[in-house]
Amino acid sequence: MSNAIEFADVELKAIGDDIEWFITALNSKPSQGIPVGPAASIVMAEAILIDINQFLQNKGFSHTRYVDDFRIFGESERALRKVLEELTLYLYENHRLTLAGDKTDIIEADSYINQQLHNQYAEERMRVFKSLEIFNPYTEEVEEIEFEVDDEEELLRERVIAVIDKVVNYKTLDLGLARSAIRKAKWHSVPDIAPRLIQHFAFFAPVISDVMLYFDEITDEEFSKAWAERFAGLVCDEVLDNELVRYWIEWYWSKYAGYLNRPEIRNHIAGSSFIDNQARAAITTRNLAWVRDKKTEIIHLGSWERRAVLNAARVQPSEERRHWLQMTIAHSPILIDRWVAKWVLDIRQVSQFRDDLNISYYPLLID
Numbered sequence: 001m002s003n004a005i006e007f008a009d010v011e012l013k014a015i016g017d018d019i020e021w022f023i024t025a026l027n028s029k030p031s032q033g034i035p036v037g038p039a040a041s042i043v044m045a046e047a048i049l050i051d052i053n054q055f056l057q058n059k060g061f062s063h064t065r066y067v068d069d070f071r072i073f074g075e076s077e078r079a080l081r082k083v084l085e086e087l088t089l090y091l092y093e094n095h096r097l098t099l100a101g102d103k104t105d106i107i108e109a110d111s112y113i114n115q116q117l118h119n120q121y122a123e124e125r126m127r128v129f130k131s132l133e134i135f136n137p138y139t140e141e142v143e144e145i146e147f148e149v150d151d152e153e154e155l156l157r158e159r160v161i162a163v164i165d166k167v168v169n170y171k172t173l174d175l176g177l178a179r180s181a182i183r184k185a186k187w188h189s190v191p192d193i194a195p196r197l198i199q200h201f202a203f204f205a206p207v208i209s210d211v212m213l214y215f216d217e218i219t220d221e222e223f224s225k226a227w228a229e230r231f232a233g234l235v236c237d238e239v240l241d242n243e244l245v246r247y248w249i250e251w252y253w254s255k256y257a258g259y260l261n262r263p264e265i266r267n268h269i270a271g272s273s274f275i276d277n278q279a280r281a282a283i284t285t286r287n288l289a290w291v292r293d294k295k296t297e298i299i300h301l302g303s304w305e306r307r308a309v310l311n312a313a314r315v316q317p318s319e320e321r322r323h324w325l326q327m328t329i330a331h332s333p334i335l336i337d338r339w340v341a342k343w344v345l346d347i348r349q350v351s352q353f354r355d356d357l358n359i360s361y362y363p364l365l366i367d
Contacts, residue, residue, distance in 0.1 A: 004047040019044075042067055048095070055090055059083050080106050157192050160185045164193045168200055178207045186214040194218065198230050202239040212248040216255065224258025232264040247274055254281035275301060279308035286315045295324065307340045314344055321345070 005016030045067045056063045056072060061083055063072040072087075074080040084106070091097040163181040167174055182204075185193050197204055197211055204211050231253065240246045250269055253259040254277045260266050269281045275294070282290040294301075294309045301309065310328065313321050321344075328341040 004044075004050065007050065008047055051094070052087075052091070055087065056083070059086065077106055153188075156184070156188055157190050160190050161192055161196075164196050168196065168203065173203055173206050175206060178204060179210050182207065182210045182214050186210070186217045189218055191218045191223070194227070198227070201234060202237070205239055205242060205245050208245045208248045212252040215252055219252075219256060221256075221258055224256040225261075228259050228262045228265070231259060232262045235264045235268045246272075247277070250274055250277040251280070254278070255284060257284055260285050275305035276308035279312040282312045283315055288315055291315055303334070303336070306334075306337055310337065310340045311344055313341075314347070 002013070002016040002020040005019065006013040049065070049068065052070075053063075053065065056070075061072050061074055063070055065071070072080065072083065074083065084104070088099055091099065160181050163177060167177050167181065182193070182197075184190070194215065197214070201211075231249075234240065234249065240249065250272055253265050254269055260269070260281055266281075266285075269277055272278055278290065279294075281287070291309070291312045294312070298306050298309050310325070313325055316324070325341040325345045329338050329345070332338050332341070
């Protein structure tokens with residue numbers, strides 16, 4: 001990563017070193033490959049693979065590339081096999097990268113046109129994507145709208161529902177379409193797809209983060225009470241065997257008293273392996289006993305867990321909270337722990353100050 005950034009601009013070497021250190025520090029184990037994830041990773045991948053473009057151009061092959069997906073075009077199968085072998089060696093020797101064997105193949109031009117360029121599923125998918133773009137406030141493709149509705153919010157609702165229904169009917173989840181529709185619904189606070197997402201919860205598990213962020217956006221006290229029973233039915237569902245799914249749904253549940261009032265959900269989080277979700281639930285329900293219990297074993301917790309418990313100190317009585325957090329600030333060997341303790345202490349003091357102002361305020365009545 002550092003070398004790729006320096007190659008783009010030698011004056012960016014220091015920044016490249018910092019970025020490489022940051023990415024390496026994110027991984028608990030050594031790893032290799034093109035960074036994947038948020039939009040910034042696309043820029044990093046482009047920087048890393050600049051010389052791969054040059055390599056193929058030097059070999060005389062036309063190609064297209066999106067991030068790490070290549071399409072290489074040649075006059076014969078023999079020529080393509082040769083460049084594939086050379087590319088494989090180049091990637092490994094210079095980047096320690098390997099090609100995904102199950103995604104690498106040589107096909108004839110006619111097959112490529114029929115399977116890739118004129119694929120019925122791909123074309124339908126593109127049409128659905130274009131329908132989502134109608135919601136973009138910067139687009140002017142209103143004339144292509146198929147629903148005859150006057151209200152923009154109603155149009156948005158109809159389009160998102162239609163896309164989700166389309167996605168559910170596919171044999172496997174289309175990650176791109178699902179994310180696009182769910183994110184549109186989140187940005188515009190459209191609650192109408194909630195029943196479908198709950199009904200097909202396991203189907204949408206691969207995009208669980210988007211699903212739960214969507215629910216968090218549309219949830220208020222009334223919503224959590226209304227849907228608590230339906231969500232409680234997921235407690236014993238095998239979809240929660242997946243650790244990532246379990247974490248995200250606990251994260252969501254822990255923020256709302258309407259869910260935590262259900263004994264199934266409350267007991268599930270109480271037995272959770274994720275201390276930060278337990279801490280969030282303790283804050284939501286003002287569970288002082290949980291904070292005091294975890295306080296005694298905080299020294300044995302990991303870094304994220306310790307800070308979650310420190311954050312939950314906000315539910316303690318003021319003197320008890322101040323004594324513990326000040327002791328942490330004065331004696332903890334971990335700088336971030338001290339910062340978190342000071343932050344919690346400061347925000348609680350501000351909150352208490354506001355409460356005092358409200359308590360001591362009386363209207364001045366002039367007769």
